[in-house]
Amino acid sequence: MRDDLTTRPGRHISPIRVVRRPVAAVVLACGLLAAGGSVAALAVASQHSVPGSHAAMPAGRPKVVPVPLGSQAPAPQPSARRAARPIRLIIPSIGVSTRLVRLGLTSAGTLQVPASAAVAGWYTGSSRPGAIGAAVIGGHIDSRLGPGVFYRLRLLHRGSRVYVRRAGGTLAVFRVTAMHAYLKSRFPTEAVYGPTPDAQLRLITCGGTFDYATGHYLGNVIAYAVLVHRGSR
Amino acid sequence: MTRSESAGRLARLVAVLGLAVGLLGLAIPAASASMTSGWLRLAHLSPNTPAVDVYLYSFGNPSARIVLRHVSYGTVSPYERVPTGEYTVAMRMPGAAATSKPVLSTTVSVASGDAYTVAGMGPAAGLRLQVFRDRLQTPRGKAMVRVIQASMHQTAVTVSAGKKVLGRNLRFTTVTHYQALRPGDLTVRAVGESEHGSGRFMLAANAIYTLVVLDDSGQLKVVCLMDSAGSKVMPAGSAQMGFGGTAPRPGVSPLPWLGAAAAGLLAAAGGALRLRRRRRPALHAR
Numbered sequence: 329m330r331d332d333l334t335t336r337p338g339r340h341i342s343p344i345r346v347v348r349r350p351v352a353a354v355v356l357a358c359g360l361l362a363a364g365g366s367v368a369a370l371a372v373a374s375q376h377s378v379p380g381s382h383a384a385m386p387a388g389r390p391k392v393v394p395v396p397l398g399s400q401a402p403a404p405q406p407s408a409r410r411a412a413r414p415i416r417l418i419i420p421s422i423g424v425s426t427r428l429v430r431l432g433l434t435s436a437g438t439l440q441v442p443a444s445a446a447v448a449g450w451y452t453g454s455s456r457p458g459a460i461g462a463a464v465i466g467g468h469i470d471s472r473l474g475p476g477v478f479y480r481l482r483l484l485h486r487g488s489r490v491y492v493r494r495a496g497g498t499l500a501v502f503r504v505t506a507m508h509a510y511l512k513s514r515f516p517t518e519a520v521y522g523p524t525p526d527a528q529l530r531l532i533t534c535g536g537t538f539d540y541a542t543g544h545y546l547g548n549v550i551a552y553a554v555l556v557h558r559g560s561r
Numbered sequence: 562m563t564r565s566e567s568a569g570r571l572a573r574l575v576a577v578l579g580l581a582v583g584l585l586g587l588a589i590p591a592a593s594a595s596m597t598s599g600w601l602r603l604a605h606l607s608p609n610t611p612a613v614d615v616y617l618y619s620f621g622n623p624s625a626r627i628v629l630r631h632v633s634y635g636t637v638s639p640y641e642r643v644p645t646g647e648y649t650v651a652m653r654m655p656g657a658a659a660t661s662k663p664v665l666s667t668t669v670s671v672a673s674g675d676a677y678t679v680a681g682m683g684p685a686a687g688l689r690l691q692v693f694r695d696r697l698q699t700p701r702g703k704a705m706v707r708v709i710q711a712s713m714h715q716t717a718v719t720v721s722a723g724k725k726v727l728g729r730n731l732r733f734t735t736v737t738h739y740q741a742l743r744p745g746d747l748t749v750r751a752v753g754e755s756e757h758g759s760g761r762f763m764l765a766a767n768a769i770y771t772l773v774v775l776d777d778s779g780q781l782k783v784v785c786l787m788d789s790a791g792s793k794v795m796p797a798g799s800a801q802m803g804f805g806g807t808a809p810r811p812g813v814s815p816l817p818w819l820g821a822a823a824a825g826l827l828a829a830a831g832g833a834l835r836l837r838r839r840r841r842p843a844l845h846a847r
Contacts, residue, residue, distance in 0.1 A: 357829075357832070360825065360826075360829045361825065403639035403640075404639055405639060406602070406637050406638075406639060406640075406771075406786040406787050406788070407637075407784060407785070407786060407787075433794060433796055436797065437794075437796065437797040438796050438797050438798055438799075438800070438801075439796035439800045441800060441801055441802055445803075445804065445806075451792065451796070453792045453793045453794045453796070454792040454793075455790050455792070459790070460787050460789065460790045461768070461789070461790030461791060461792070462791070462792070464792065466800050466802055467802060468802045468803050468804065469802060469803040469807065470803050470804055470805065470806040470807040470808070471804050471806045472804045472805065472806045473806045474806050474807060475806070475807050476802075476803065476804075476806075478802065479807060510799075512798070512799035513799075515798055515799035515800075517795055517796075517798075518698075521767075521791055521792035521795045521796065522697075522698070522767070522791045522792075522795075523697055523698065523699060523767060523768060523769055523789035523790055523791035524697070524789055524790070524791070525600045525602075525640040525676045525695065525697065525788055525789045526600060526639070526640045526642055532800050532802060533800075533802045533803065534800070534801065534802040534803030535803075537808070538803070538805040538808030538809075540805070543804070543805065544801050544803070544805075545801075545802075545803045545805070545808070548799050548800060548802070554642055
């Protein structure tokens with residue numbers, strides 16, 4: 329037999345080839361492992377990154393806040409007497425009962441915000457709640473650690489009742505007429521701070537997406553409310 | 562661009578898109594906050610007309626929406642917020658049955674976001690209900706003021722605020738346009754042929770007022786009514802009312818993991834190819 333097994337080209341196994349085969353097998357195995365591992369890691373990571381969608385509320389119910397009692401403020405007279413100072417904000421439907429701090433303006437001319445996320449503040453440049461004009465109350469949606477006083481503000485809806493206790497004990501009772509969300513770049517200054525002929529209320533907090541680059545939310549959520557008084561509908 | 566940079570960019574894009582979509586459903590022009598309603602108030606400005614009962618009906622509804630009893634000269638009601646549409650204002654003698662024929666009535670059409678004063682004007686003999694549209698905007702930082710001349714004793718009254726004349730020789734039932742004034746303490750003088758009167762008022766910035774000149778036993782009386790009020794100073798821009806403690810963590814970008822997975826698959830494919838290439842020649846040889 330001339331055809332020696334050893335002379336067949338295919339049968340000739342060089343030392344390099346002997347090494348290459350297992351290497352290729354190892355590369356194949358490692359590649360598959362890496363691919364599978366990455367996909368698994370991605371699945372795990374994406375599960376952890378969305379701890380409940382933004383619309384969902386985290387654990388914890390709103391605390392139970394009873395509807396406050398007290399003599400109800402009448403419609404404001406056009407021969408304006410000053411209304412009493414606001415001291416407390418109560419919104420039973422979303423478990424809010426907070427004292428009201430006073431908010432002025434920053435040196436940049438923007439609205440001051442409460443130093444604590446646990447309390448709301450009344451803008452002293454706006455009307456007093458129950459007087460002609462829109463009283464403006466702001467509160468944080470959250471602190472760095474968790475929910476703030478207006479965390480559930482976005483859950484208010486048309487018809488929700490909002491109570492402001494005033495110095496002297498009287499209550500200005502408001503009814504929510506509209507809820508709106510705005511990009512901060514489109515903040516409706518005139519609708520929030522502009523003149524109104526009746527007693528109204530604006531509740532302001534943040535909302536929308538939080539921009540980790542700037543440390544601010546991109547939107548504002550605003551509740552518009554009007555005074556409810558005897559005889560009003 | 563490094564991978565983490567591009568990942569950050571993608572995350573931000575996704576965030577902005579998400580917000581835009583989220584807000585689209587809610588963002589409605591500011592004016593719509595009061596879009597489907599307006600305001601009405603009722604006034605009695607006829608000096609020799611006795612007190613009346615004033616009824617407000619929404620068109621086609623026979624039961625009154627508001628009834629003001631014993632409204633006497635010089636009285637102006639608070640604004641009533643009402644849905645847009647047609648309304649009828651009727652005056653009856655005090656205590657007259659609601660079903661009785663009114664002494665006087667008029668209709669008023671309330672447009673969205675507008676405010677109106679419906680006033681009984683003129684002498685009792687020629688009493689009429691007049692509808693004024695009330696202003697709801699001011700130039701930034703100003704107070705707006707108009708005058709209603711409701712004195713019958715004086716045929717022509719000149720009303721001035723400080724040195725500024727708001728209305729010269731105003732006749733009974735005249736209403737001036739609104740004029741912009743600097744906010745602050747204001748002394749208003751009303752001077753007729755034989756009578757005069759004055760009042761001192763505090764005008765706020767971004768607020769709107771109506772001064773009413775009334776007859777008051779042998780002199781004129783000036784009353785200042787607040788039509789509307791806004792914040793004295795309008796804060797600039799939006800409000801930063803949150804620190805992000807309840808915001809979703811920024812999503813872990815899938816890019817690095819997808820990259821790793823792709824690289825792994827590529828390596829596996831390479832390995833597999835090698836293995837096959839080595840085998841094929843051997844098969845041929847057999």
